[in-house]
Amino acid sequence: xxxxxxxxxxxxxxxxxxxxxxxxxxxxxxxxxxxxxxxxxxxxxxxxxxxxxxxxxxxxxxxxxxxxxxxxxxxxxxxxxxxxxxxxxxxxxxxxxxxxxxxxxxxxxxxxxxxxxxxxxxxxxxxxxxxxxxxxxxxxxxxxxxxxxxxxxxxxxxxxxxxxxxx
Numbered sequence: 001x002x003x004x005x006x007x008x009x010x011x012x013x014x015x016x017x018x019x020x021x022x023x024x025x026x027x028x029x030x031x032x033x034x035x036x037x038x039x040x041x042x043x044x045x046x047x048x049x050x051x052x053x054x055x056x057x058x059x060x061x062x063x064x065x066x067x068x069x070x071x072x073x074x075x076x077x078x079x080x081x082x083x084x085x086x087x088x089x090x091x092x093x094x095x096x097x098x099x100x101x102x103x104x105x106x107x108x109x110x111x112x113x114x115x116x117x118x119x120x121x122x123x124x125x126x127x128x129x130x131x132x133x134x135x136x137x138x139x140x141x142x143x144x145x146x147x148x149x150x151x152x153x154x155x156x157x158x159x160x161x162x163x164x165x166x167x
Contacts, residue, residue: 012144107135
């Protein structure tokens with residue numbers, strides 16, 4: 001997922017992790033099931049025609065299929081490119097898109113028990129990325145973010161020198 005320092009112009013996209021997607025799917029399935037049970041109760045208690053229940057079940061099946069397609073598609077949650085970043089599908093992310101030149105600094109934080117990276121913008125606003133829900137190790141994401149941010153500000157990487165062996 002992450003690009004190396006020599007790949008200028010290459011963007012990075014990060015998706016939700018598998019366990020997080022499964023948790024979301026489970027919540028969605030429980031909600032659809034609860035709605036079907038409520039519909040069954042309404043049909044029984046109010047004496048509604050069976051066709052109402054049939055339509056409800058068909059809609060529930062379509063909702064389950066839609067959940068599966070959305071989960072399988074795995075849209076990018078965070079995208080980093082040469083001009084800036086974009087965050088999608090994260091509740092409470094703050095600023096969802098900004099250019100690297102607008103970013104003052106990046107800091108690690110723990111918000112409501114979740115490890116996050118907070119990007120502070122020059123105008124005082126912030127963007128928050130919970131790194132635990134991404135399908136990559138947090139260290140890899142942070143390193144890639146740092147490289148994009150440095151390039152966006154025009155900083156060049158200093159080549160690492162290998163220490164010469166003692167004589």
